[in-house]
Amino acid sequence: MENNPKISIIVPIYNAENCIDSCMRSVYDQTFTDYEIILVNDGSTDNSASVCKRYRDKDPRVTYIEKENGGAGSARNAGMDAAKGEYLAFPDVDDRFEPQMYEQLYALAKSGDYDMVFSGVNYYTQTGSGSTAYSRTQNIKAVAYTDRKTCRENIMTFFPTTTIFDVPWNKLYKRRIVVENNIRFTDIRRCQDAIFNIDFFDHIDSAASVDKAYYNYTENTIDDVRRKFPRDYMDITVFYYSHLIGILTGWGVYGGEIKRHYDSGFLLSVYSTADRYDNPRWGLSKAEQKAYIADCFSRKEVEAFLPGAMVREDVRPIFGIIKNKDVHQLMRLHRREKRKEAVRQNQLLIGIYRKLRK
Numbered sequence: 001m002e003n004n005p006k007i008s009i010i011v012p013i014y015n016a017e018n019c020i021d022s023c024m025r026s027v028y029d030q031t032f033t034d035y036e037i038i039l040v041n042d043g044s045t046d047n048s049a050s051v052c053k054r055y056r057d058k059d060p061r062v063t064y065i066e067k068e069n070g071g072a073g074s075a076r077n078a079g080m081d082a083a084k085g086e087y088l089a090f091p092d093v094d095d096r097f098e099p100q101m102y103e104q105l106y107a108l109a110k111s112g113d114y115d116m117v118f119s120g121v122n123y124y125t126q127t128g129s130g131s132t133a134y135s136r137t138q139n140i141k142a143v144a145y146t147d148r149k150t151c152r153e154n155i156m157t158f159f160p161t162t163t164i165f166d167v168p169w170n171k172l173y174k175r176r177i178v179v180e181n182n183i184r185f186t187d188i189r190r191c192q193d194a195i196f197n198i199d200f201f202d203h204i205d206s207a208a209s210v211d212k213a214y215y216n217y218t219e220n221t222i223d224d225v226r227r228k229f230p231r232d233y234m235d236i237t238v239f240y241y242s243h244l245i246g247i248l249t250g251w252g253v254y255g256g257e258i259k260r261h262y263d264s265g266f267l268l269s270v271y272s273t274a275d276r277y278d279n280p281r282w283g284l285s286k287a288e289q290k291a292y293i294a295d296c297f298s299r300k301e302v303e304a305f306l307p308g309a310m311v312r313e314d315v316r317p318i319f320g321i322i323k324n325k326d327v328h329q330l331m332r333l334h335r336r337e338k339r340k341e342a343v344r345q346n347q348l349l350i351g352i353y354r355k356l357r358k
Helices: 020-028 048-058 072-082 101-111 148-154 175-180 192-201 222-227 233-251 256-274 286-298 300-308 313-323 327-357
Strands: 007-013 035-042 062-067 087-089 116-126 132-138 171-174 207-219
Touching (some): 007 020, 035 048, 101 171, 171 175, 233 300, 256 286, 300 313
Parallel strands (some): 035 062
Antiparallel strands (some): 116 171
16 A cells, blocks of 8 residues: 555546646646546547547656546546555546645644545636636535534535535545445436535534635636436436435434525425427427426435425425425426526626626
């Protein structure tokens, strides 16, 4: 183990020839250098392979893996199979991270032999023109949980309403726990990261965070995000929450405010899943859109969930829409939110234009 790297940085790549260089600059700019880089080409059809091979050929710390397309989860699994590091890191190829990120996270991890450490996130919005602009920072307090009971009572408190906990790219994971418990990313098309984290949390005895935002995440526009969702996303939503609530119940913490938190999260997810009815890739007619929303609200899992649900005050209007199967109200609210998003995007573009003119 002495010659093994401290961190394995696993980067899934799919048709990302224009992003790889900037991602690698983020890695090479790190003040921490005891790492390996595993570039996993997930069946790219562009020039990604040759870019990855260029880095492999000039840097012995770079491992290049080529596989058939299977999604980011399967690419990360392939990277984990090849990893030798004490900790695992999973940055996205189109994101950037601050130079101190891995130095600070690894130092924190070793300070208490923590199973997982994480930081806050800076968000940058992708505009329709391809430019990016700072959006917001999601920071966190410095915390340290040193036993399994405390982890289970606290580590999931803000999940899933904050992306701090359900994403992999702002964290270091102890590889031994992943290997010993055969923790893998699933092959479902959404929620892969969240399910991986839930399964990892199920086996940890300690976790800690820094009160800094080291990871810079590029968000796509709402329309771009919506386009990625498959037609069967309601099946994924039900599967994910069944898995999550099952684990929380097994931990003995699914009650009180934690139950209220996750019950609210489930209803918000049902609503947002129904709210994708006008995804342009699906090409649904007006009648089919209404039928899709009605189906989301009428799922037997949803109807069975509603009587015992505990929800936050801010979720009560959504609870009412779902309970009453109010398709028309959802569509009215959806149109209003689209108008607000259009205004926000225009304001971002105006801000970028003004900066360029200076």
